[in-house]
Amino acid sequence: MALSIKIHQELSDYTQDSQSQKLRIWTTDAVDVTPAVFILQRVLNKRTNKTDNTFAAIATPAQLEDLQENTPGPGTTYYRASEITLVGRVPEDLAVIFQSIVYEVRSLLRDLQAQQALTPNGSFIVTPTSVTAST
Numbered sequence: 001m002a003l004s005i006k007i008h009q010e011l012s013d014y015t016q017d018s019q020s021q022k023l024r025i026w027t028t029d030a031v032d033v034t035p036a037v038f039i040l041q042r043v044l045n046k047r048t049n050k051t052d053n054t055f056a057a058i059a060t061p062a063q064l065e066d067l068q069e070n071t072p073g074p075g076t077t078y079y080r081a082s083e084i085t086l087v088g089r090v091p092e093d094l095a096v097i098f099q100s101i102v103y104e105v106r107s108l109l110r111d112l113q114a115q116q117a118l119t120p121n122g123s124f125i126v127t128p129t130s131v132t133a134s135t
Contacts, residue, residue, distance in 0.1 A: 003109045005030040005037065009098050014087050022088040026083035027099060033112060036080040037105055039091045043077060055084045058104035061111050 006029040012069045014020040027035040039057045044050075059067070059080055072079045089095045120125065123134040 003032045003113055005033055005035060005105060005109070007105060008104060011091065011094065020087050020089050021094060023086045024083070025086070025087065025098065025100065027105075028082075033109065034064060034069070034080070035062070035082040037108060038081050038084045039063060039067065039078055040081050041077050042072050042079065048089065053081075055086065058101065058108055061108070061115055064112075095111055 007028050008026050008028065010024045012022050012024070014022040025038075027037060029035075037059045038055060039059050040053045041056045042051050042053050045052045056078065063078075063080065066077070067073065067078055067080045069080045086094060086097060088097070117131045117133075125132050125134050
């Protein structure tokens with residue numbers, strides 16, 4: 001079955017700052033892949049003395065295996081989640097960020113699909129769009 005994931009977005013006013021908007025992005029309906037593809041970092045906010053969870057990147061195939069979901073594992077401040085919230089002042093910038101996230105998720109799915117195509121032994125022809133076994 002083909003890998004797939006549904007990405008949702010919701011833009012709303014950010015209540016703590018009337019000049020900003022909040023973009024909520026979340027994933028559902030994942031097929032043959034976890035919906036937790038967003039990498040977040042949990043860090044201490046020295047100003048408020050509370051922890052903040054900051055979006056860092058879209059996961060790589062290795063991070064899908066190595067990082068825990070919803071909370072950092074031992075020895076790391078990074079973890080995977082299926083939802084992020086971004087805040088920005090310019091709606092157009094948030095739209096560009098959303099398109100970039102969609103592009104990166106597509107790249108992740110292509111990488112995972114390429115991994116599935118590989119077998120332990122053999123030769124492979126690799127192009128920018130495919131990986132095929134060579135006889």
